[in-house]
Amino acid sequence: MKPLVFITVAVLASQLAACGEKVQTATPRKADQKVWQSNDPAYTAAGYKAGDAAAWDAQNRQRTQAQNEYNRTR
Amino acid sequence: MARMKFICDAERCIECNGCVTACKAEHDVPWGVNRRRVVTLNDGIPGEKSISVACMHCSDAPCMAVCPVDCFYHTDEGVVLHDKDVCIGCGYCSYACPFGAPQFPTNGTFGLRGKMDKCTFCAGGPEANGSEAEYEKYGRNRLAEGKLPACAEMCSTKALLGGDGDVVADIFRTRVLNRGKGSEVWGWGTAYGKPTQGAPAQPVPKEPTKS
Numbered sequence: 001m002k003p004l005v006f007i008t009v010a011v012l013a014s015q016l017a018a019c020g021e022k023v024q025t026a027t028p029r030k031a032d033q034k035v036w037q038s039n040d041p042a043y044t045a046a047g048y049k050a051g052d053a054a055a056w057d058a059q060n061r062q063r064t065q066a067q068n069e070y071n072r073t074r
Numbered sequence: 075m076a077r078m079k080f081i082c083d084a085e086r087c088i089e090c091n092g093c094v095t096a097c098k099a100e101h102d103v104p105w106g107v108n109r110r111r112v113v114t115l116n117d118g119i120p121g122e123k124s125i126s127v128a129c130m131h132c133s134d135a136p137c138m139a140v141c142p143v144d145c146f147y148h149t150d151e152g153v154v155l156h157d158k159d160v161c162i163g164c165g166y167c168s169y170a171c172p173f174g175a176p177q178f179p180t181n182g183t184f185g186l187r188g189k190m191d192k193c194t195f196c197a198g199g200p201e202a203n204g205s206e207a208e209y210e211k212y213g214r215n216r217l218a219e220g221k222l223p224a225c226a227e228m229c230s231t232k233a234l235l236g237g238d239g240d241v242v243a244d245i246f247r248t249r250v251l252n253r254g255k256g257s258e259v260w261g262w263g264t265a266y267g268k269p270t271q272g273a274p275a276q277p278v279p280k281e282p283t284k285s
Contacts, residue, residue, distance in 0.1 A: 029145060029157045030200040038218040040204030048220030059220040060076050064237030067226065068245040070252075 077152040078195055078217075079239035079266060080226070081246050082125045085256035086233035089114050089124040093225035093234055097128075100196070100224040101213025107177040109193040110225055126225065126234045129154060129175035129193035130265035137167035137176065151217070152239075153195040158211045161189040172264050195236070196223040239266070 038050035048059045065071060089112050097103065097110045110128035131154045138146035138154065145160035146167075167190060168176040179188040198215030201208035208215055216224060226236030235242040250257045 026143070027160055029147060029160050032147065032149060032155065032200040033203045033218075035149065035151055035197065035203075035217050038203050038215075038220075040219075043204070043214075043219045045220035050218070050220065056220065057076065060222070060238060061241065063220070063222045063227070064235075064241040065245075067222075067229075067232055067235050067237065067242070068248070069232055070245075070248060 075150060076238035077240070078131060078237065079152070079242060080128070080130055080195075080223075081235040081242050081259055081262065082127070083233045083235070083246060083249065083256070084123040084125050084258070084260055085253070086231045087112070087124040087126060088231055088233070090230065093126045093229055096224040096228045097193070100216070101194075102209075103191070103213070104179050107179050107191050109175075109177065109191065125260050126229075127173055127175075127261070128225070129171075129195075130173055130261055131193075131195055132265045133267055136170040136172070140166045140170040142166060147200075149197060151197070153197045153217075155194055155197060155199055155212075156190065156192070157200050158189045158191075163187050163189045165190075173261060193223075196221070 034053070036051060036053045036056035038044060041050060044050050045059065045063070049055045091112050094108065094110050094112060098108070101109070103109055110126060112124055112126050114122055114124040116122045131152060133152065135146065135148070135154045138148075141156075142164060143160050143162055145156045145158075147155055147157075149155060163178060165176070165178065165187065168174075168178070175192045177191045179191060180186065181188040194212050194215075196214060196216035198204075198208045198218065199212035201211065203215050203218035214224075216222065221227065223236040226234045229235075235245055246259065
């Protein structure tokens, strides 16, 4: 009797083992927002208006030129 | 439309590691992961040269070409980003990258390799700009805040320039003309291509035949 119970429990346990498997379906890559679309105005640069592509371009040009110390020294 | 690029001026870099510190602090990068690092050639010998290295956001990115799950993408500004929800941490990108940019955090008791982490040009990832989820996975999105990468903006000697490729190249060109040396830009050709690359092959002139 005991071996029969043991075999029954073992079979049931092996059948339930698959229940712990995670689903392995591939997830596609998410689409990104445009760079000028900001949801958090708390940290935006002073004078920059988020949500406008032209404003972002102008801001980008200004910040990049700020790395040119010749603008200050010459 | 801007095309974002990095330039590191080896004539100016003083190996202060300020860029590395700024990056780690700005993005809360975990221990063992360095999105940016400073490499010194001929260290200790007069004439040593240092360069700050991170993902260069290549025009034709090899990491993107080898990724088996297609987790990389180019933004409109030319920044190479990846989706950590898709990345499986296989490490192929690490072998393909000529700059050693992809980093892999060790997770758990057995030091399992986690999902790839790299410089984002401070542009976050595919999560909503400035969201908590984006910060947790990729760090700050300074570009969406109207700023440039923290490493470049805080570089004390302005050796590291980051921003629109045309503008930073112009700044560098002016420097070279003023100092009259140091025109070599390390990694520029590898990342963004050389002028001759992509051009049609020139016809080989035929040798005159002897009659």
